[in-house]
Amino acid sequence: MLTINDTKVVHNFNSGPSILPKEVFQQASEAILNFNNTGLSILEIGHRTTLFQEVLDEAVSTLKELMHLDNDLEVLFLHGGASTQFFQVPMNLLNENETAAYLDCGTWGTKAIKEAKLFGNVNMVASSKDKNYSYIPKNYIIPSDSKYFHYTTNNTIEGTQMHSIPETNVPLIADMSSDILSHEMDFNRFSLIYAGAQKNIGAAGVNIVIVKKDILGKVNRKLPTMMDYRVHIENGSMVNTPPVFAVYVCMLTLRWLKQRGGVAEIEKINDIKAKLLYDTIDSLPVFKATVAKEDRSKMNVVFVMENPELEKQFLAECKENGIVAIKGHRSVGGFRASLYNALPLESVQVLTELMKEFANSHG
Amino acid sequence: MLTINDTKVVHNFNSGPSILPKEVFQQASEAILNFNNTGLSILEIGHRTTLFQEVLDEAVSTLKELMHLDNDLEVLFLHGGASTQFFQVPMNLLNENETAAYLDCGTWGTKAIKEAKLFGNVNMVASSKDKNYSYIPKNYIIPSDSKYFHYTTNNTIEGTQMHSIPETNVPLIADMSSDILSHEMDFNRFSLIYAGAQKNIGAAGVNIVIVKKDILGKVNRKLPTMMDYRVHIENGSMVNTPPVFAVYVCMLTLRWLKQRGGVAEIEKINDIKAKLLYDTIDSLPVFKATVAKEDRSKMNVVFVMENPELEKQFLAECKENGIVAIKGHRSVGGFRASLYNALPLESVQVLTELMKEFANSHG
Numbered sequence: 083m084l085t086i087n088d089t090k091v092v093h094n095f096n097s098g099p100s101i102l103p104k105e106v107f108q109q110a111s112e113a114i115l116n117f118n119n120t121g122l123s124i125l126e127i128g129h130r131t132t133l134f135q136e137v138l139d140e141a142v143s144t145l146k147e148l149m150h151l152d153n154d155l156e157v158l159f160l161h162g163g164a165s166t167q168f169f170q171v172p173m174n175l176l177n178e179n180e181t182a183a184y185l186d187c188g189t190w191g192t193k194a195i196k197e198a199k200l201f202g203n204v205n206m207v208a209s210s211k212d213k214n215y216s217y218i219p220k221n222y223i224i225p226s227d228s229k230y231f232h233y234t235t236n237n238t239i240e241g242t243q244m245h246s247i248p249e250t251n252v253p254l255i256a257d258m259s260s261d262i263l264s265h266e267m268d269f270n271r272f273s274l275i276y277a278g279a280q281k282n283i284g285a286a287g288v289n290i291v292i293v294k295k296d297i298l299g300k301v302n303r304k305l306p307t308m309m310d311y312r313v314h315i316e317n318g319s320m321v322n323t324p325p326v327f328a329v330y331v332c333m334l335t336l337r338w339l340k341q342r343g344g345v346a347e348i349e350k351i352n353d354i355k356a357k358l359l360y361d362t363i364d365s366l367p368v369f370k371a372t373v374a375k376e377d378r379s380k381m382n383v384v385f386v387m388e389n390p391e392l393e394k395q396f397l398a399e400c401k402e403n404g405i406v407a408i409k410g411h412r413s414v415g416g417f418r419a420s421l422y423n424a425l426p427l428e429s430v431q432v433l434t435e436l437m438k439e440f441a442n443s444h445g
Numbered sequence: 446m447l448t449i450n451d452t453k454v455v456h457n458f459n460s461g462p463s464i465l466p467k468e469v470f471q472q473a474s475e476a477i478l479n480f481n482n483t484g485l486s487i488l489e490i491g492h493r494t495t496l497f498q499e500v501l502d503e504a505v506s507t508l509k510e511l512m513h514l515d516n517d518l519e520v521l522f523l524h525g526g527a528s529t530q531f532f533q534v535p536m537n538l539l540n541e542n543e544t545a546a547y548l549d550c551g552t553w554g555t556k557a558i559k560e561a562k563l564f565g566n567v568n569m570v571a572s573s574k575d576k577n578y579s580y581i582p583k584n585y586i587i588p589s590d591s592k593y594f595h596y597t598t599n600n601t602i603e604g605t606q607m608h609s610i611p612e613t614n615v616p617l618i619a620d621m622s623s624d625i626l627s628h629e630m631d632f633n634r635f636s637l638i639y640a641g642a643q644k645n646i647g648a649a650g651v652n653i654v655i656v657k658k659d660i661l662g663k664v665n666r667k668l669p670t671m672m673d674y675r676v677h678i679e680n681g682s683m684v685n686t687p688p689v690f691a692v693y694v695c696m697l698t699l700r701w702l703k704q705r706g707g708v709a710e711i712e713k714i715n716d717i718k719a720k721l722l723y724d725t726i727d728s729l730p731v732f733k734a735t736v737a738k739e740d741r742s743k744m745n746v747v748f749v750m751e752n753p754e755l756e757k758q759f760l761a762e763c764k765e766n767g768i769v770a771i772k773g774h775r776s777v778g779g780f781r782a783s784l785y786n787a788l789p790l791e792s793v794q795v796l797t798e799l800m801k802e803f804a805n806s807h808g
Contacts, residue, residue, distance in 0.1 A: 091484070092483070092484040092485055094485060094489055096489060096490070096491050097491070098491075098686065099488060099489055099490065099491060099492060099686065099689055100489055101489045102486070102488055102489060107477055107478055107486045107488065108478070110477050110488070111474045111475070111477040111478050112474070114470055114473050114474040114477065115470055115471070115474050120455070121454070121455040121767075122455055122457060122769070123465070123470045125462060125465055125470065125473070125648040125649075125694065126457050126459060126462055126463055126464045126465060127459070127462060128459050128460070128461075128462060128770055129462060129649065131770075161524045161525040161526060161529065161650075162524040162525055162529075162671065163524060163671075163685045163686055164685070165670070165671050165684065165685035166524065166525075166671045166685075168669075168670070168671070169669035169670070169671060169672070173669075193670075196670070197669055197670060200667050200669060278685075278686060280686055280689075285488040285689070285690055286488075286492065286686045286687065286688055286689045286690070287524075287650045287651070287687075287688030287689065287690060287691050288650070288688075304563050306531075306532035306536075306560055306563060307528070307531070307532070307556075307559070307560060308525065308526075308528050308529045308531070308532060309532070321528065322526045322527070322528035322529075322641075323461065323462065323526055323641060323643055323649045324649065324650075325649055325650030325651075325688060325691065326462055326648070326649045326650065327648055327649070327650060327690060327691070328650050328688065328690070328691070331488065404484075406485070407491055407494075
């Protein structure tokens with residue numbers, strides 16, 4: 083049997099699609115040849131079989147358990163990615179004459195605002211665009227007559243993260259694509275949560291939507307069947323053929339997280355990983371974090387060097403040491419190390435040791 | 446290395462997700478552990494890497510080659526399945542005051558009509574609903590001022606198939622989900638073709654759209670970014686994170702088909718498989734095909750038995766012989782054997798031999 087052990091060691095800091103637990107890779111690989119000893123591949127089983135229904139049911143129930151969700155929150159596995167939610171949310175919730183409040187704290191929030199404007203009015207309550215989204219705006223006011231308040235919990239590209247849930251009386255909606263399940267929070271305070279799976283939940287090709295039924299059914303427009311959250315709830319995420327394999331990988335990843343002790347336990351390791359990397363950056367004059375200290379993301383650590391020539395050299399040394407996908411997003415430059423749940427502490431140790439050696443020889 | 450050979454032989458007649466070539470299962474399984482000898486899983490590689498760009502490029506170019514597509518047809522790999530296309534097509538093409546012509550020849554066509562009515566007027570030019578969609582309507586008129594004409598080339602549930610392309614001067618649009626790449630046809634006559642991948646193209650979780658640019662950009666409504674075909678064309682199917690693994694499985698399956706000699710060669714085998722099964726049904730009084738002879742599908746063969754008690758017994762014998770997923774859709778009853786490209790002739794031989802034995806002992 084081919085195992086991942088015979089391959090070279092790679093430390094994958096990719097921002098998404100990103101590293102998943104090696105047990106998940108192993109199980110997913112086997113299920114493609116023989117799923118649950120049926121003699122069938124997971125890729126050829128019918129989605130209306132009990133075989134798949136059990137996979138979907140376990141994915142839903144494990145997610146509910148890991149997030150401690152109340153019964154009034156429905157969990158959906160949908161096609162399309164978070165970018166589809168940018169318009170599906172206002173399409174389902176915002177009438178033309180109504181106003182929703184949005185926080186503009188990064189690339190993804192800006193895109194969400196653009197789509198919402200197609201359906202109703204947007205009140206952009208605050209923005210950190212003035213400083214290239216390097217901080218999270220504070221002390222803004224969410225008008226109490228807003229239809230809802232939308233924000234991005236973690237900014238994958240800019241490396242900022244909201245470390246508390248905004249206080250407001252209006253329905254809270256969050257894009258949690260890049261930090262869901264990475265730390266404990268009161269998910270029950272939200273009316274709608276969405277997240278592309280390809281960071282902490284599973285593989286690319288499926289999207290999670292968690293929604294309170296009571297906010298639905300209040301818009302005047304007619305909704306296409308595939309865009310109507312109520313239809314997906316009624317049909318248990320099976321209106322049409324779901325992305326079977328992507329859901330299966332989610333189930334395996336969620337099962338892995340549960341076996342590791344859940345969100346509270348992984349949060350401890352995530353804290354250690356992030357602290358190690360930020361402490362290393364702060365201790366070495368050659369590196370510099372780009373983000374306001376209190377808003378630093380524990381998932382996506384963005385840092386630069388003063389000297390672009392040194393950046394190229396450091397990237398080359400990373401490559402030599404099996405560290406991949408650490409180049410920063412073109413809008414920020416420098417480096418970005420994504421520390422999702424499945425990234426082992428060891429990978430961060432390899433990176434920080436290399437940073438120290440590099441700083442010593444180029445300090 | 447785990448191979449599919451150590452597992453029991455299963456003959457999978459599922460209607461979709463459905464059987465794929467065993468070489469594809471093998472390669473996909475390996476790529477989950479170590480993709481192209483990178484030490485990375487296909488599930489963890491970035492979609493903006495050359496690693497994935499090469500996969501997508503090969504999928505697009507192989508599909509173009511297999512379908513002999515002219516240069517004015519753009520190939521997209523999109524999220525959402527054919528059910529999303531039911532509304533995305535009229536959203537992109539049909540103004541509120543305009544009329545599109547639709548043929549109602551089965552479950553999927555009916556659904557497409559329902560969604561189109563949300564965006565404009567639908568002229569249902571013909572329907573075979575009167576006989577439970579057991580035939581393809583003929584001799585209908587497509588008004589020459591229709592915005593487009595939409596039909597389903599193969600009806601997965603009812604087991605009918607259009608064996609020629611309708612003659613019309615209006616743009617042709619077809620849902621080819623369940624027979625694309627199964628037989629040669631002049632795909633260049635279409636302005637838009639769509640197909641869920643999970644039959645002849647690959648695994649569930651991705652959708653193919655092939656579209657002529659000149660029909661786009663003519664509606665008045667504002668389109669959400671993720672719904673606008675033009676945006677997907679401009680971004681080469683990479684507006685957001687694509688379903689990476691599903692696209693990879695498509696690429697492998699298309700590569701397999703090319704290596705087998707392409708559509709013309711697979712059509713010969715498909716013809717043999719369908720003829721063998723229909724001839725067997727016709728020769729055995731205990732079985733009965735449900736569909737008008739001239740409209741029989743070569744992909745989904747629907748048949749029943751007079752005696753429901755015998756049906757249960759035959760199903761049980763199928764199971765004993767490794768024949769799975771042959772139970773008919775609840776709307777038709779009886780049996781449905783789906784004979785997609787990857788189903789070996791041997792599986793049809795096993796089924797027809799069993800049918801003959803069964804007829805002999807219950808005739």
